[in-house]
Amino acid sequence: MGALMNFAIFPIDKGDHIGEYVSKVVKHIKESGLTYQFGPMGTIIEAETVTELLKIVDEAYKIMDPISDRIYCVMNMDYNKNKSGMIKAKTESVEKRIGKVAK
Known part of the structure; x- marks a missing residue:
């Protein structure tokens, strides 16, 4: 599964340079032990259950709450009971068709 x-997730009351705040959440994701892939517009995280992913979201809010009075968050999920390793599989599916993609 x-x-x-x-x-x-990021504060929207801290100006244009928010890397200092976003890095706190990315560090937490890194330390969670879950498979993840950081990108310039978001981080892809893989877990066995939706509950694990929602826990990361909740913890991210707890990290941001003392930092900011206004927090923006966006997420989308894909849940498949019959698959795992989806970050790798989805990437490989495209690369099989067009060659290596930039990371």
Whole structure:
């Protein structure tokens, strides 16, 4: 079973340079032990269950709450009871057709 989430969270009351705040959440994701892939517009996270992914979202809000009075979050999920390793599989599916993609 596999759950995949594309996720971004950041304060919108801290100006244009928010890497300092976003990095706190990315560090937490990294330390969670879940498979993830960081990108410039969000982070893809893979877990066995949706509950695990929602826990990451909740923890991210707890990280941002003391930092900001206004927090923006966007996410989308793909849950498949019959698959795991979806980050790798989805990437390989496209690369099989067009060759290596930039990471």
